Amino acid sequence: MSTTVLDVRDLKKTYRDTEAVRGISFSVNRNEIVGLLGPNGAGKTTTINMILGVLEPTAGTISVDGFDVRKERSLALDRTNFAAVYAQLPGNLTVSQNLKVFGLLYGATRLNERIPELLREFDLEKFAHTKTGVLSSGEQTRVLLAKAMLNSPHLLLLDEPTASLDPSTARAVREKIRAYTAESESGVLWTSHNMHEVADVCDRVLFLSHGSILIEGDPRTLPQEHGKANLEELFITVAREPLSLEL
Amino acid sequence: MTKSFTRMYAVFLRQVYLYRETPIRFFQMFVWVLIDLVLWGFISKYFSQSAVSPSGIVTILLSAIILWGFLNRVYQGLIMFFLEDSWSRNFLNMFATPLKLYEYVAGFVVSTIITSAIVFAVVIPLAYVMFGYSLLTLGFSLVPFIIALFIFGVSIGIFSVALVLRFGPVAEWFIWPVAAITGPFVGVFYPISTLPEWMHIISYALPPTYVFEGMRAVIGGGAFSFSNALTGLALAFVYVFISYITLSCVFRIVIRNGQIARFGTEAL
Numbered sequence: 001m002s003t004t005v006l007d008v009r010d011l012k013k014t015y016r017d018t019e020a021v022r023g024i025s026f027s028v029n030r031n032e033i034v035g036l037l038g039p040n041g042a043g044k045t046t047t048i049n050m051i052l053g054v055l056e057p058t059a060g061t062i063s064v065d066g067f068d069v070r071k072e073r074s075l076a077l078d079r080t081n082f083a084a085v086y087a088q089l090p091g092n093l094t095v096s097q098n099l100k101v102f103g104l105l106y107g108a109t110r111l112n113e114r115i116p117e118l119l120r121e122f123d124l125e126k127f128a129h130t131k132t133g134v135l136s137s138g139e140q141t142r143v144l145l146a147k148a149m150l151n152s153p154h155l156l157l158l159d160e161p162t163a164s165l166d167p168s169t170a171r172a173v174r175e176k177i178r179a180y181t182a183e184s185e186s187g188v189l190w191t192s193h194n195m196h197e198v199a200d201v202c203d204r205v206l207f208l209s210h211g212s213i214l215i216e217g218d219p220r221t222l223p224q225e226h227g228k229a230n231l232e233e234l235f236i237t238v239a240r241e242p243l244s245l246e247l
Numbered sequence: 248m249t250k251s252f253t254r255m256y257a258v259f260l261r262q263v264y265l266y267r268e269t270p271i272r273f274f275q276m277f278v279w280v281l282i283d284l285v286l287w288g289f290i291s292k293y294f295s296q297s298a299v300s301p302s303g304i305v306t307i308l309l310s311a312i313i314l315w316g317f318l319n320r321v322y323q324g325l326i327m328f329f330l331e332d333s334w335s336r337n338f339l340n341m342f343a344t345p346l347k348l349y350e351y352v353a354g355f356v357v358s359t360i361i362t363s364a365i366v367f368a369v370v371i372p373l374a375y376v377m378f379g380y381s382l383l384t385l386g387f388s389l390v391p392f393i394i395a396l397f398i399f400g401v402s403i404g405i406f407s408v409a410l411v412l413r414f415g416p417v418a419e420w421f422i423w424p425v426a427a428i429t430g431p432f433v434g435v436f437y438p439i440s441t442l443p444e445w446m447h448i449i450s451y452a453l454p455p456t457y458v459f460e461g462m463r464a465v466i467g468g469g470a471f472s473f474s475n476a477l478t479g480l481a482l483a484f485v486y487v488f489i490s491y492i493t494l495s496c497v498f499r500i501v502i503r504n505g506q507i508a509r510f511g512t513e514a515l
Contacts, residue, residue, distance in 0.1 A: 015504070049508045052343040056503045074345040082343060090335035105344040147340075 002066060003029050005079075005155050005187035006051065011060035013046050013211075020046045022211040023060065028155065028187035033178070035198045035219060036191045038208035039239035044191045047208070048084070048157050051189070053077055064155050078107060083148040084159035088140055091133020095124055095143050098132055099150065106151035118146040121176065137164040145173060149180070156180075156188045162197060174201045195231040207234070209242045275420045282424060285431040293437035299467075306466050308436065309380045311459060313370055314396060315435045318455060320366050321400025322407075322426045324359040329408045333416060338510045348498050352408075352491065356401055363397065388465050391476035392458045395483045399454040400426070402486035409494040412501055415510065434459050454483040 006028040013021040021043045028034045036044050049055035051062055053069045053076065062069040067076040089098040096115060103111040119125045122142040127135060132143055141164050148156060158177070162170035178201060181188050192198050198205060198219055205219045215222065215238070219231055228234040266272050299307065332338055341351070375381045382389065407422035432446060433455040439447060450456045457479030465471055501507045 045508075046505075049339075049505065052339075052508075054339055054342050054502065054508045055505045056499075074347060077343065077345045080343075084339075087339045087343075088336070089340060090331070090337050092331075092335065102340070102344065105341070105346050107345065 001030075001185065005030050005065060005185075006189065007061075007063045008047075008051070009061045011047065011050060011062065012058045013043075013050060013055065014058045020211050021050070021057075024208070024211070024213050025060075026206055026213060026216070028189055030154075030185045030187055031181055032203045033181055033188040033190055033201055035202035035205035036189055036208060037195075037198060037205055037235060037238075039235075042208040043211040044208055045084075045086075045159060046211075048082070048159055048189070048191070051155075051157060052080065052082060078151070079154040080157065081106065081148040081151055081153035081155075082157035082159070083141070083144040083161050084157075085137075085141065085144075085161075085163050086159070087144070089132050089143060089147060091131060093132060094129050095119070095132055095135075095146075096128045098143065099147060102147050103150045108151045111150075114150060118149055121149075122146045138166060138169060141165055142169070142173075145176075152184065152186075154184075154186050156186055158188060158190045160192055161190070162192070162194065170197070177201065195235055199231050205231075207238045209238050214238055214242055269417050271417060272420055275424075278421070278424045278428070282427050282430060286436070289431060289441050290436045293441045296441075303466070305378070306380060307463060309374055309378060310382060310385065310462050310466060311435050313374060313382050314392065314458065314462065315430070315455075316370065317363060317367060317393065318396045318400045319426050321359055321363050321397050322404045324362045325355050325401060325404030326407050326411075326422060328355045328358050329404075329411070330419065333411060333419070333510065336510060338507050342502075342507055348495060349491075352405060352494070355404070355408075359401065359404070360397075363400075385462065385465055386471075388461060388471040388476065391480055392462060395454050395458050395476070395479040398480070398483035398487050402483065402490040403429075405487065405490035405494050409490070409497040412494070412507075412510075413497045415506070429453055429455065432456070438463060452482070454479040454486065457482070 004027045008027065009025050010023045011021055011025070012019070012023045024043075024047070026034070036047065038044050046055065050057050051064070051069065053073050056070070062076075064076040065079045067079070069076045089102070093101065096119070099115045099118065100111065103114065108114055116125075119128050122145055124139070124142055124146060127139060127143075132140060135143065141161065145161060148158070156177070161177075162173055165173060174197065177188060177190075180186065190198070190202060202219050204217065205222065206213050207215045215226065215234075217225065223230050223234045226234055226237075228237060294304065297304075332341060371382050385392070403425050407425055410422055411418045432442070432450045433453050434442070434450065435455070439450045439456060439460060442450060457475045461472060461475050461479070498507075
């Protein structure tokens with residue numbers, strides 16, 4: 001089995017005159033958490049949407065576990081899952097019903113055992129028969145994370161997964177994802193605006209600015225390599241003065 | 248008091264903005280009135296000239312209402328299942344799974360078969376209990392009639408799904424009357440001969456025309472026309488094929504332009 005779970009080559013997305021993503025290449029290996037960082041409008045969500053197969057790239061290729069997302073969409077998505085705050089699950093279904101429906105869509109095995117396991121893991125047992133729409137935003141995020149783990153994905157895409165969680169729950173979630181990545185054959189692509197979180201959880205980060213990957217490296221050593229005190233300072237420089245960076 | 252008026256003005260202004268930005272909303276203002284006007288105009292014309300007995304009129308009307316209701320139930324059932332995903336902004340979650348488009352549509356069709364069968368199972372005995380009328384008196388002819396109406400209902404449902412997917416939630420404004428717009432042309436309550444000549448071209452291009460003409464022939468004691476029933480069925484299959492091709496093309500467009508990922512934006 002290849003060590004690479006996600007391989008993105010020369011990925012480009014153009015909307016009329018706007019180049020949202022400008023020929024980026026990167027990969028995510030098994031047992032690795034890669035942070036995709038950048039200011040608003042840098043192209044992070046566009047990149048994630050292309051990996052999820054809900055947005056067609058203008059050029060380039062994406063493969064998950066060796067399956068081309070464009071040509072072998074179902075096989076690639078079978079091994080993928082995601083959680084994003086802007087993609088809440090239907091509020092008029094209960095938590096269990098949502099997990100059942102998405103479990104079937106992802107072809108998850110042992111669903112009758114998997115759902116209670118996930119409810120327990122994400123502290124959702126008491127909400128199993130509650131309509132998802134009436135849960136708090138933090139609880140809904142936990143439901144999304146439970147959904148994202150239904151098929152034990154080889155590639156997990158997390159778009160600001162802890163944005164609406166309290167610090168204690170956010171830490172628990174980070175620990176869960178870290179443990180999952182270490183124990184399974186999975187890789188994670190993680191976006192966040194919380195640089196402390198990124199430094200804590202990511203093995204590697206990619207800084208995206210105006211649709212291009214500007215810098216890439218270990219979040220614990222990268223700031224010093226570019227003459228910055230910490231990751232947050234580096235982020236602000238990427239967002240405001242990308243040309244001033246010591247590349 | 249002034250603040251109250253300001254707030255009411257804010258609510259009114261929001262509607263002005265919506266109508267100004269998407270003029271298609273004006274369509275909804277007129278379409279139902281026009282459909283009723285045309286439909287009832289032709290119904291009145293037919294019954295004022297018809298020599299059908301009062302009991303015959305009741306039989307024709309009840310049969311027509313049940314079959315027309317069935318078509319509408321199929322169509323509305325299918326788009327309601329789809330709109331659940333639209334209202335809950337669920338497309339990103341759905342299409343980021345291994346789900347294929349034909350599987351998505353097939354799931355709706357199966358759900359529609361079940362809901363339509365339930366409605367039919369309730370309405371037929373109800374019509375018998377309340378009015379002593381049984382649709383089953385149409386005999387074997389009921390089978391091709393029901394199949395043709397079901398398939399046509401599915402086809403306009405799929406076409407409507409394509410419209411909403413392509414143009415965003417605002418397209419809901421003009422998908423609800425789609426089936427009703429065909430009403431005056433297909434002769435639900437009157438023979439096609441009641442309509443002016445130019446409308447016949449459209450009438451004979453629509454599968455329900457063959458069902459309602461056939462239904463009136465059977466009720467009037469005439470022979471059941473197999474060729475008419477087959478024409479209606481064949482046309483219905485053509486419509487469902489065209490609708491699915493349209494939906495497939497629209498799906499490719501919304502994947503290319505990213506609309507599926509940010510559904511909610513109005514493209515009209």
